[in-house]
Every structure is written in structure tokens, then in C-alpha cells.
Amino acid sequence: MGSDKIWEEVLKEAKNHISEQEVNTWLKPIKVGELRGDFIQLIAPNRLYKNWFEEKYLNVVKKIFNETLSIEAQTIQVVTKSSTKQKKHTAQTVSSSVTIDVYTTNLNKQYTFDNFVVGNSNNFAHAACMAVADGYFHTYNPLFIYGGVGLGKTHLMHAVGNRLLEKFPKLRVLYISSENFTNEMISALKSKKMDEFREKYRKVDVLLFDDVQFLAGKQRSTEEFFYTFNSLYDSQKQIILTSDKTPAEIPEMEERLTTRFAWGLIADIQPPSVEEKTAILMKRAELMNIDLNEKVALFIAENLKSDNVRELIGALIRLSAYSSFNGEPITIELAKKTLDRFLIKKDKIITFDTILKVVTEYFNVKLSELKSKKRTKSIAYPRQIAMYLMREKLNCSLSEIGEIFGGRDHSTVLHSINSIEKKLKKDKELQETIKILEKSLYN
Structure with a gap:
């Protein structure tokens, strides 16, 4: 029986010990290099496969060779394709036979899964x-x-x-x-x-x-x-x-x-929800030994202009520093005073121009395009959203909105607004977009 046929039998038997997905992902790419006495050499595509195979599947495969196929396998050596071109060393079971030169990973050790807050947005x-x-x-x-x-x-x-x-x-x-x-x-x-x-x-x-x-x-x-x-x-x-x-x-x-x-x-x-931002603030405060209660975290999450997580953490650091320098406890009042220019101004007056500016910047389109007769999706979609916001935020008449957009009739405007309202009921991405735009209106 040739080495390829032998490995096919190994793969078939392996499905009785591990999942078929694991067999297809991790064992199928492996090839048999040598069968010599009680020595078997297996060739992995690269170091990823080699290391994972040795850690997870080497003992299973050795058992299949010995017990199921009656092929004595005292020593199984796993090598990579590149290493097979080098002079072969004395056969021995190894946990890793590839020498890695010292190199720079550029990784930031502070970024781990343990300190990443998981929510619906991510x-x-x-x-x-x-x-x-x-x-x-x-x-x-x-x-x-x-x-x-x-x-x-x-x-x-x-x-x-x-x-x-x-x-x-x-x-x-x-x-x-x-x-x-x-x-x-x-x-x-x-x-x-x-x-x-x-x-x-x-x-x-x-x-x-x-x-x-x-x-x-x-x-x-x-x-x-x-x-x-x-x-x-x-x-x-x-x-x-x-x-x-x-x-x-x-x-x-x-x-x-x-x-x-x-x-x-x-x-x-996607941008994090208020609940996720609150959780991020509480988690980071815990890691940084900052005394932050949930009410203050919620206030910052609801009122900070940006959904950018880095800016969220920056606000926390600024608040903590001010608290420390002035010997004041972290409260909502302190947050209002310290973060004033970073918070939403809910008393800001919204105008047609405000909405047009926010929409054109968000979608990276020109104002002239938004007011033009173009009907391509990249222009029509932002235009519909702008019309929807004008109706919601300014309570404008359909004819007023139509005039802003090059003299469109009220039925066209109504269709655009209704289209956005209908999509909002199911389209989570649109919901997030509207939320970001509404927040930007008050920046």
C-alpha cells in the first residue's frame, strides 16, 4: 500500500476520534514523507499546521498507525515542506524542530481578549x-x-x-x-x-x-x-x-x-451601544484602578459626542486626572465640568444646513450632488436620509424639503421618507447610521 493510500486510511479512521471538520482542516493537508521501519515522517504545509498537529493530533494519529493499521510507529517526526530540503537529522519525535530567528512582532501586549468588551456591535x-x-x-x-x-x-x-x-x-x-x-x-x-x-x-x-x-x-x-x-x-x-x-x-x-x-x-x-460603552468604561476603570460608579459611566456613554472607543477611554483618563489633581470624587457634576467640550450640546439649534453638512460629511458626497437629479444609490440613499432627518428634527413640510433638494415634488419627498422609515424597522445598520448622524447634529 502506497503512502498516499495509507494516509487516506488514517484520515478515514481519524473521523471516529475527532470531528470531520478537524480532519479536513488539520489532517488532510498533511502528507506522508517517509515510512522506514518504525520511523514515520509527516510533512506539514507550514509551521502553523506542524505546531497545531503536534499539540492536538499526534497521539491520535500514532494510535491509528499502531492499533488500526498495524503499522509500528515508535517515532513520528513532523516537518514542514521547507525543512525537507535540508539534511535529515536522526529520526525522533519532536515537539518543534524549526528554529525561529529573533524578530520583531510589533504586537502591543496590552491588547488581549481578556480586556476586550464584547457586545452586539462586535x-x-x-x-x-x-x-x-x-x-x-x-x-x-x-x-x-x-x-x-x-x-x-x-x-x-x-x-x-x-x-x-x-x-x-x-x-x-x-x-x-x-x-x-x-x-x-x-x-x-x-x-x-x-x-x-x-x-x-x-x-x-x-x-x-x-x-x-x-x-x-x-x-x-x-x-x-x-x-x-x-x-x-x-x-x-x-x-x-x-x-x-x-x-x-x-x-x-x-x-x-x-x-x-x-x-x-x-x-x-459597528459603533457600540450605550450599554456597551458603559461596560467599556467600567472595565477600563477597573483595569486602571479608577473609582468610577455606573451612573457616571452611563452619563458619559450617553452624552459623549464620539462613539470612538479610544476617545471614550481618553475621556475617562481626563476625568480621572482632574479628579486626582483636585482631590474631588468622580461624580456626574465633575464629568459635566471636566468634559464639557466633549459632550453633546442638547440645546443646539438644528438647521437645514446642519443636516446637509452632517450627511454630506458622513457619506463623503458633495452638496451639489445631493441636490442634483442623480439617482445612483451612492447619492440617492444619503439624500433620502437627509430628507428623513429634516422631517424628524425640523418638522418641515414636504414642499419645504422638496425645495431644498432642487424643487422635487412632495410625493417624491414622501416616498423617500417612507422608504427610510420602513427600512429602520428591520435594518440594524441603518439604525446605527441614523443614531450616529443624530449625535453628530449636536456636535
Whole structure:
């Protein structure tokens, strides 16, 4: 029986001991390298598979060889494809046979899963990151996380890297922002060290690439990243990307890259709810030994202008510092005084121009386009939302709103408003959008 047939029998029997998904994910990519006496060599695609196989499945496979297939397997050596080209050492069972050079991960050790607050706004992205950190590399590759600034994308990415290194200290994990990637590439071009640059990125086991949208429009950086992505993906290395938009919505990004970004799993992070922001404040206060009661945390969560988690923590630090410097306990009154310019001004007068400004900035459209006759979705949708807000916040007549938007008749305006009201009942993303816009009106 050939080695391929033998491994097929191992896979078939393994399904009686572990789940079929685990067999397909972790055992199927393994190949038999050598069968020599009581020595068996197995070849894993890369270090991720090697380390995970040795930790989780080596004993199961050894038992199948010995008991089910009656193939004596005193020693099973697991190597990677790259190491098979090197001179073979004396056969022995090893927990890890690959030597990793000292390198910089760029990981922030403070970003962990333990201090990440999970809620409805981020639970899907969190679950996907946990799965990758637990070893489901092949299943979610690439993992693409998108959402607004300061919502926790970078935190989750670092948490994956930190968790993986806890489990597999010899993995090559590298975090890099698109800006630093571009800067390093420019430096390598100037110093004629592109081979070293490419080797650095293409030999990692896990690449954590932050703010990939900033590669758009940078032809040379995009091209270099395209080939790096292909090299890692073809070698079954894990790639995690973050962006402020979905792959299809990144302007000026090459289609050959956006299609690759969508090969794996796309997970979003929405702005946190008031309850989630309160929980974030309480959790961070606990970690920082800040005496914060829930009523004050709730007040900040409800009234802070921004949904950005970083700004939320910044407000907490500012409040704590003021309390410490002046010897005052943290109360709602102190929060009002200390954070005044960061809080929503609920007595602010809202006008047509206020709504138009907020909507055009949020959707990145021109005011002239909003008032034009264009009916493309990218223009019509923001226009409908602006009409809805004018009706809700200013109680304007349909004809008044129609005049603002180039003399549209009242039936067109009514249809737009009704369309938004209908979608609001079921569309959670639209609900969050309206909430953000309403808050921005008072900034």
C-alpha cells in the first residue's frame, strides 16, 4: 500500500476520534514523507499546521498507525515542506524542530481578549478572531475586519497575535500598518534591499495588516502587497486585514486585491451601544484602578459626542486626572465640568444646513450632488436620509424639503421618507447610521 493510500486510511479512521471538520482542516493537508521501519515522517504545509498537529493530533494519529493499521510507529517526526530540503537529522519525535530567528512582532501586549468588551456591535468579529486564535487558520483566511475609526479592530488584531504566541511561541507573527509597510518599501527601494524586504514579509506565519485601505492609489505599494498576499495565501499562512470599509467599498483599490480580500471571512464592527460603552468604561476603570460608579459611566456613554472607543477611554483618563489633581470624587457634576467640550450640546439649534453638512460629511458626497437629479444609490440613499432627518428634527413640510433638494415634488419627498422609515424597522445598520448622524447634529 502506497503512502498516499495509507494516509487516506488514517484520515478515514481519524473521523471516529475527532470531528470531520478537524480532519479536513488539520489532517488532510498533511502528507506522508517517509515510512522506514518504525520511523514515520509527516510533512506539514507550514509551521502553523506542524505546531497545531503536534499539540492536538499526534497521539491520535500514532494510535491509528499502531492499533488500526498495524503499522509500528515508535517515532513520528513532523516537518514542514521547507525543512525537507535540508539534511535529515536522526529520526525522533519532536515537539518543534524549526528554529525561529529573533524578530520583531510589533504586537502591543496590552491588547488581549481578556480586556476586550464584547457586545452586539462586535460579537461576530470577536468570535472570528477567537476562532483564528484557537487554530482555525485554514477556515477563515483571509480574515477581513472592517468598521469605523477607534471601534476595536486593531485591538482584536493584536489580541489574535498575542494569543497565538502564547500557544505557539515559535510562530512568526507580524503586525504592520499599511503606512509603515509603504515606508519600509520605499526605504528598501532606496537602499536596494527589496529582496530582504520581501523575505521579511513572505516568511511570516501570520500577517496582521492594519488599515489596508490606505494602500489604495499607491501603485507600487499595492503591487508589492499583492504578491506578498499571494505568496502567504498559497503557503496557507494566515492573513488578517482591517479597513474602514468593506473590500468592495474601498475607493481606488485594485479589483484583483478586493476580490482576494473577500476570499475568506468578512466581519464588521459597528459603533457600540450605550450599554456597551458603559461596560467599556467600567472595565477600563477597573483595569486602571479608577473609582468610577455606573451612573457616571452611563452619563458619559450617553452624552459623549464620539462613539470612538479610544476617545471614550481618553475621556475617562481626563476625568480621572482632574479628579486626582483636585482631590474631588468622580461624580456626574465633575464629568459635566471636566468634559464639557466633549459632550453633546442638547440645546443646539438644528438647521437645514446642519443636516446637509452632517450627511454630506458622513457619506463623503458633495452638496451639489445631493441636490442634483442623480439617482445612483451612492447619492440617492444619503439624500433620502437627509430628507428623513429634516422631517424628524425640523418638522418641515414636504414642499419645504422638496425645495431644498432642487424643487422635487412632495410625493417624491414622501416616498423617500417612507422608504427610510420602513427600512429602520428591520435594518440594524441603518439604525446605527441614523443614531450616529443624530449625535453628530449636536456636535
